[in-house]
Amino acid sequence: MPATTIKMIANKLSLSVATVSKSLADSHEISKETKLLVLNAARDMGYVANPYASSLRKGRSKTIAIVLPEIADSFFAEAINGIEEVALSHGYHVLIYLSHESLPREQAIMQDFKSGRVDGILMSVSEETSNVEHIKAVMDSKIPVVFFDRVCEDLNTTCVVTDDFDSSLQATNYLVSKSCKKIAFVGNSVNLSINRNRVNGYVSALQQNGLQQQQNVVICGKNQEESYEIISNLFKSDQKPDGIILSVEKLTAVLYKVCADLHINIPDQLKVLTFTNFNMAQFMSPSLTTIKQPAFNMGKTAATILLKKLSHTMAFSEPDTIILPSEIIFRNSTSE
Amino acid sequence: MPATTIKMIANKLSLSVATVSKSLADSHEISKETKLLVLNAARDMGYVANPYASSLRKGRSKTIAIVLPEIADSFFAEAINGIEEVALSHGYHVLIYLSHESLPREQAIMQDFKSGRVDGILMSVSEETSNVEHIKAVMDSKIPVVFFDRVCEDLNTTCVVTDDFDSSLQATNYLVSKSCKKIAFVGNSVNLSINRNRVNGYVSALQQNGLQQQQNVVICGKNQEESYEIISNLFKSDQKPDGIILSVEKLTAVLYKVCADLHINIPDQLKVLTFTNFNMAQFMSPSLTTIKQPAFNMGKTAATILLKKLSHTMAFSEPDTIILPSEIIFRNSTSE
DNA sequence: TTGAAAGCGTTACCAT
DNA sequence: ATGGTAACGCTTTCAA
Numbered sequence: 001m002p003a004t005t006i007k008m009i010a011n012k013l014s015l016s017v018a019t020v021s022k023s024l025a026d027s028h029e030i031s032k033e034t035k036l037l038v039l040n041a042a043r044d045m046g047y048v049a050n051p052y053a054s055s056l057r058k059g060r061s062k063t064i065a066i067v068l069p070e071i072a073d074s075f076f077a078e079a080i081n082g083i084e085e086v087a088l089s090h091g092y093h094v095l096i097y098l099s100h101e102s103l104p105r106e107q108a109i110m111q112d113f114k115s116g117r118v119d120g121i122l123m124s125v126s127e128e129t130s131n132v133e134h135i136k137a138v139m140d141s142k143i144p145v146v147f148f149d150r151v152c153e154d155l156n157t158t159c160v161v162t163d164d165f166d167s168s169l170q171a172t173n174y175l176v177s178k179s180c181k182k183i184a185f186v187g188n189s190v191n192l193s194i195n196r197n198r199v200n201g202y203v204s205a206l207q208q209n210g211l212q213q214q215q216n217v218v219i220c221g222k223n224q225e226e227s228y229e230i231i232s233n234l235f236k237s238d239q240k241p242d243g244i245i246l247s248v249e250k251l252t253a254v255l256y257k258v259c260a261d262l263h264i265n266i267p268d269q270l271k272v273l274t275f276t277n278f279n280m281a282q283f284m285s286p287s288l289t290t291i292k293q294p295a296f297n298m299g300k301t302a303a304t305i306l307l308k309k310l311s312h313t314m315a316f317s318e319p320d321t322i323i324l325p326s327e328i329i330f331r332n333s334t335s336e
Numbered sequence: 337m338p339a340t341t342i343k344m345i346a347n348k349l350s351l352s353v354a355t356v357s358k359s360l361a362d363s364h365e366i367s368k369e370t371k372l373l374v375l376n377a378a379r380d381m382g383y384v385a386n387p388y389a390s391s392l393r394k395g396r397s398k399t400i401a402i403v404l405p406e407i408a409d410s411f412f413a414e415a416i417n418g419i420e421e422v423a424l425s426h427g428y429h430v431l432i433y434l435s436h437e438s439l440p441r442e443q444a445i446m447q448d449f450k451s452g453r454v455d456g457i458l459m460s461v462s463e464e465t466s467n468v469e470h471i472k473a474v475m476d477s478k479i480p481v482v483f484f485d486r487v488c489e490d491l492n493t494t495c496v497v498t499d500d501f502d503s504s505l506q507a508t509n510y511l512v513s514k515s516c517k518k519i520a521f522v523g524n525s526v527n528l529s530i531n532r533n534r535v536n537g538y539v540s541a542l543q544q545n546g547l548q549q550q551q552n553v554v555i556c557g558k559n560q561e562e563s564y565e566i567i568s569n570l571f572k573s574d575q576k577p578d579g580i581i582l583s584v585e586k587l588t589a590v591l592y593k594v595c596a597d598l599h600i601n602i603p604d605q606l607k608v609l610t611f612t613n614f615n616m617a618q619f620m621s622p623s624l625t626t627i628k629q630p631a632f633n634m635g636k637t638a639a640t641i642l643l644k645k646l647s648h649t650m651a652f653s654e655p656d657t658i659i660l661p662s663e664i665i666f667r668n669s670t671s672e
Numbered sequence: 673t674t675g676a677a678a679g680c681g682t683t684a685c686c687a688t
Numbered sequence: 689a690t691g692g693t694a695a696c697g698c699t700t701t702c703a704a
Contacts, residue, residue: 003452003477005681016691021683031689046473048451052397053681055388056696063431071420072413080407084434093453095399096432098420115384116339117429137382141339256619280614283592285621341697352675357699367673389697392680 004047013041024049063093064306065118067109069101069126069150073249074277075295076124079148082299083122090307092119103128110134114141120306122299124150130191144309144316148302149293151321153193158309158320160302164194167275167291167326168201171245175271176209178334180243184216184234186255187247198247198275216241224254232258242270243334249276252288272333275326287331294324340383349377360385399429400642401454403445405437405462405486409585410613411631412460415484418635419458426643428455439464446470450477456642458635460486466527480645480652484638485629487657489529494645494656496638500530503611503627503662504537507581511607512545514670516579520552520570522591523583534583534611552577560590568594579670582610588624608669611662623667630660 006024010017015034023030023038024047030038041047055061066083068076080096087094095118099106106126111134113121121138123145129135132152139145139157151159168185175183185202188195199217206212216239221227231254234241246252252274256266264270266286273289274281281288301322308314342360346353351370359366359374360383366374377383391397402419404412416432423430431454435442442462447470449457457474459481465471468488475481475493487495504521511519521538524531535553542548552575557563567590570577582588588610592602600606602622609625610617617624637658644650 003450006683007681017682018684018692019690021681022690025683029689034689046450048448050392050681051451051453052388052391053696054683056386056392056680056698057682057684059696061388071407071416072410074408077408077413080432081434084407084432094432096416096420096430098417112384114339114382115387117387253616253619278616280589280616280620283589283621284616284619285623287621343697353698354675354677354700355673357697358674361699365673370673386697389680390699392682392696393698393700395680 003050004042004045005050006047009038009041009045009047012045013037059116060119060310061093061117062091063095063118064303064310065095065097065109065113065121067097067099067106067121067123069099069124071096071098074279075149075249075293078277078295079124079299079302082296082301083303086300086303086307092307099126101127103131107134110138113138113143116143118143120310121145122302122306123147125152125192126150127188127191139317142316144306146302146306146309148298150192150194153321156319157317158302158305158322160298160305160322160324161194162293162298162326163323164197164326165201165204167328168198168245169205170201171273171291171328172202172205173208174328174330175243175245175273175334176205176211178243178267178271178336180241180271181211182214182216182239182241183211183243183245184218184239184241185245185247186218186220186231186234186251189219190217195247198245202245220248220251224250227251227254228258231255232262235262235264244270244272246272246274246276249274249278252276252278252284256284266333267336271335273328281329282331284333286333289331289334290329292327292329294326298324339386340378340381341386342383345374345377345381345383348381349373395452396455396646397429397453398427399431399454400639400646401431401433401445401449401457401459403433403435403442403457403459405435405460407432407434410615411485411585411629414613414631415460415635415638418632418637419639422636422639422643428643435462437463439467443470446474449474449479452479454479456646457481458638458642459483461488461528462486463524463527475653478652480642482638482642482645484634486528486530489657492655493653494638494641494658496634496641496658496660497530498629498634498662499659500533500662501537501540503664504534504581505541506537507609507627507664508538508541509544510664510666511579511581511609511670512541512547514579514603514607514672516577516607517547518550518552518575518577519547519579519581520554520575520577521581521583522554522556522567522570522587525555526553531583534581538581556584556587560586563587563590564594567591568598571598571600577606579607580609582608582612585610585612585614588612588614588620592620602669603672607671609664617665618667620669622669625667625670626665628663628665630662634660 023035097109148160275291359371433445484496611627
């Protein structure tokens with residue numbers, strides 16, 4: 001059964017394709033009666049417009065892309081939910097691309113976008129993304145990009161972020177108030193502004209408390225095994241921490257495992273908190289103190305802004321940073 | 337900067353568009369020298385083919401759709417990973433659609449596919465999907481559908497599932513061996529074959545152990561709050577269970593909360609296990625016994641089969657059921 | 673080996 | 689209010 005086309009409807013009703021097309025678009029040039037006729041025929045014949053013909057002709061696709069480092073992370077999963085909700089309600093389709101934290105992969109993905117496949121892009125950059133030429137190139141070809149969470153601050157477009165510096169500062173201060181003296185910060189490399197902000201918040205808090213000598217920023221490994229080694233070595237050094245801030249959700253499992261294996265009691269010997277959205281944190285053993293990002297809302301906000309740019313009710317590259325607050329949820333991993 | 341077209345390359349090289357098009361497609365009709373010329377020019381000019389023009393002309397889009405109930409579930413997130421890997425490596429693009437467990441929404445999504453937007457569909461049906469006409473209609477329009485996890489068995493196409501019946505049976509037997517006498521099964525409505533299989537496995541195990549009188553299948557609510565009520569009422573009835581099998585990842589948090597609130601000790605007073613992929617189960621309190629589906633592999637397998645159908649190396653609607661085994665991981669929530 | 677031209681299904685301009 | 693037709697950028701057939 002081949003798809004119904006405008007031409008087939010036109011033939012059936014002895015109308016021109018132009019008239020049918022305009023009727024379907026609910027143009028005011030067309031009489032009420034004709035419109036009704038066309039709409040009914042279209043319904044009866046199961047007509048659905050060919051999006052490729054339409055996109056080709058109109059020069060836009062009603063499609064946006066989400067480019068993410070990964071998906072098995074509760075933050076990104078929730079963010080996609082928010083994005084999808086907005087996209088759907090505006091009749092947009094969503095293509096998803098995973099960079100898997102690889103710059104070459106991200107570059108290849110962006111290269112494809114020069115084709116005009118998507119009208120706009122929502123993006124959280126990969127861990128390796130220090131060079132941003134591939135992103136700039138796409139923006140130069142007039143395709144708006146809105147960053148969320150992992151942003152490129154120097155790229156002159158809208159960024160939707162959370163208050164990483166403040167959260168990190170507040171979290172560190174909290175650990176200090178719980179009498180931690182040697183607090184380590186474990187995260188990804190500081191390529192990304194998000195990580196720099198978190199590290200800076202941590203460092204500032206240490207300074208405020210005269211603990212700058214104890215500063216200890218640890219970069220985790222490429223995989224769970226490497227991270228396990230790195231973290232477990234932490235406890236064998238003379239820098240042995242009594243508090244840890246994790247900047248990566250996945251490290252939580254690793255750290256809990258290290259502690260189990262080395263018989264380190266949380267929170268007695270070590271206080272732990274994690275940047276994560278993960279809603280079962282409350283049922284972990286011990287329950288995990290978290291800095292919870294407004295993931296759904298960040299996705300929703302970023303998508304709303306992108307669509308606003310696409311509808312030209314907002315300047316193409318209006319640079320702007322929107323900060324949605326995270327929430328620190330205190331649980332047992334930080335209180336004895 | 338408008339996108340480069342074949343025509344622009346043709347003009348620059350004083351060649352015809354036909355020649356350029358064939359060169360880019362690496363056709364044997366074209367001489368080595370010309371090809372090289374074209375390829376270099378294309379590279380220099382930053383040419384990327386317009387996918388909409390190409391799709392319109394060729395009648396296929398090199399795009400597939402994933403239709404899912406939700407994304408904030410570790411199973412689906414992992415499955416998407418598997419799908420994306422296969423799609424990418426074959427040059428396919430992935431559109432994502434969330435039904436949010438709503439049949440009307442799923443119907444609207446499927447309706448759109450009649451447009452030819454995608455070449456094929458990977459699908460896990462919504463909770464409400466008892467009527468499957470909308471899916472049949474798409475299949476009738478020659479767009480292959482491959483189901484994974486939440487399948488429609490009577491729809492005459494390939495399904496990728498896990499051994500739900502066996503896992504459920506084995507899990508139930510295990511609880512019996514741990515001296516549970518009143519085992520409840522809490523899940524979604526039995527619309528879906530996946531849920532029926534799990535329930536049937538549970539019932540069979542009860543029968544094998546002469547416990548059929550204690551059969552107790554509970555349908556959870558639409559949201560966390562409703563589920564909380566339903567589950568907490570369970571413990572106030574005379575059917576008060578000493579073992580629970582959860583068929584839905586999200587219910588784990590709810591059940592743990594109920595137990596905390598009602599001061600029910602897991603595993604002493606109640607043994608619990610959950611169908612989930614969730615990799616932090618080992619760090620929950622108590623650590624959670626899980627039936628872990630091969631999510632990544634299921635996604636990968638389903639995608640591979642779909643692409644095989646698309647490349648016509650496999651019959652369009654070759655019905656087949658591929659069963660990948662789940663793994664039961666025994667932890668403290670089921671052993672005192 | 674290369675090129676001209678038709679056509680994919682739609683939209684939009686210009687007539688009528 | 690309706691219709692003819694060109695054009696979007698590409699692929700493919702056929703001719704040179």
